[in-house]
Amino acid sequence: MKIFAVAMLLLLLSAGVLGGFLFTAREARAQEGPKPLELTFHSFDGGGPSYHAEFASDIAVITTDRRYKKKDHEKLRGAGYDKVFIIAGKKPGSAFLRIREEMPHGNPRLRCQNHDYELAVSEDLRVTVKSLPEDKKKQTSCPDE
Numbered sequence: 001m002k003i004f005a006v007a008m009l010l011l012l013l014s015a016g017v018l019g020g021f022l023f024t025a026r027e028a029r030a031q032e033g034p035k036p037l038e039l040t041f042h043s044f045d046g047g048g049p050s051y052h053a054e055f056a057s058d059i060a061v062i063t064t065d066r067r068y069k070k071k072d073h074e075k076l077r078g079a080g081y082d083k084v085f086i087i088a089g090k091k092p093g094s095a096f097l098r099i100r101e102e103m104p105h106g107n108p109r110l111r112c113q114n115h116d117y118e119l120a121v122s123e124d125l126r127v128t129v130k131s132l133p134e135d136k137k138k139q140t141s142c143p144d145e
Contacts, residue, residue: 036088037127039099039117044080045073049101051083057095059121061088087129089121097129 041051053062065084073079085099099115116132 034089034124034126036086037129039085039087039129040082041085041099041101042080043083044078045076046078047104048078048080049103051085052100052102053085054098054100055095055119057093057119059089059091059093059095060119060127061090062086062097063088087119087127089125089127092121092123092125094118094120 041049043049043051053064055062063086065086066081067084068079068081070076070079073081095118097117097119099117101113101115103111105111117129118132120128120130122128
């Protein structure tokens with residue numbers, strides 16, 4: 001009976017410690033604020049498409065990152081990577097966001113494509129991005145060939 005009581009006591013204590021840890025971790029995440037949103041596009045070295053953001057608003061800040069799939073990408077020809085647009089909200093509102101995809105070669109009609117989005121920042125600075133339907137997209141601004 002004593003062994004059972006000791007085991008139950010240890011079980012209750014470990015549950016209390018685990019519960020306290022989870023509560024503390026949730027509180028810490030809440031204080032950090034919202035995580036930035038990431039838009040990801042795939043490319044590869046030596047001829048893959050390049051991507052550029054066109055965004056004329058102060059409701060968010062956009063930074064970029066290049067994330068390779070393989071650690072030894074310097075040794076590979078045509079190493080694949082993701083171009084990541086990291087979007088952090090600064091103040092509530094909505095704005096137009098365009099990601100321009102450009103290819104240096106290939107079919108002239110496909111060398112430049114625009115990906116149009118509505119970017120929204122909520123009161124708590126969470127960022128959402130919605131792809132615009134074809135009828136709502138802005139006129140293309142790709143250079144004529």
